[in-house]
Amino acid sequence: MKTSALTGKVKTDVEIKASPEQFHDMFTNKPHHLHHTCKDKVQGCDLHEGEWGNVGTIVNWSYVHDGKAKKAKEVIEAIDPDKNLLTFRVLEGDLMEEYKSFRITLQVSPKSDGNGSIAQWTMEYEKLHEGINHPETLLQLAVDISKDIDAHLTKPN
Template sequence: MSKIEIAVEVKSPADKFWGAIKESTKLFPEIFPEQYKSIEIVEGDGQSVGSVRLIKYAEGIPIITFSKERVETADEESKSVSYTVIDGDISNFYKHFKASLQVVPKGEGSCVKWSVEYEKATEEVPEPNLIQEFAVKTFSDLDTYLLNLKA
């Protein structure tokens, strides 16, 4: 099993950023239509453990058209969530793909910690750098969106 970790510093307060992450099912297709075609809740409420979401990506996203993910952990107090990809294009490349996210207060802003544990389907499969870059872009763009709300 391999793992990559990143930390993205954002200017938005942790409570505000975490709130937006929790509302991502509705929010992301609205504010990021060039990335997310739709996100629908298949099982549960989309936020609690056991919930399943189907994410359809926009045409501009390379290689991946859809992903189905199950929430494995959700902790309001620590502002953290983890999910495992259970179906979709990512499953063609990785036998196991579990992402974790935590929003940690830092000064007036916060730090978004994102990691992924993965196992490649074959040796030829590249490291998930594209997915990592996509996550960083999403966090940065979400921060910009939230900061512009109060403007």
């Protein structure tokens, strides 16, 4: 039996100056503030159900990807403050027009030299059919958002 070419995983590491805790906190407890730091990429993040920072919470994202306004409804599947880890699963929205399933994990770790952190983004997915591209441009969007947030978190007051 052949494994499906429809499932995949892409990941990237982004070097940031912010602490793992600061960066993790922004995505876990304050995602509704992201549009202040990168309004050209994130238009909004609204609470649909639950409370910020809790597993099971459902959020609605409005964002720009490949020059187009997009939407996503996501559930927080996992939060591990000790590992600065957060996992979202996409429930509805534009991504579900191309993917059967889509999960995004963000884990932030301190750099070995003690200067800054590494934000690792992992996207696991199952495409609806062979003609759909791997989500490299979405991974690049995560990199760009990470850099914007890092600049916001580390700018002098």
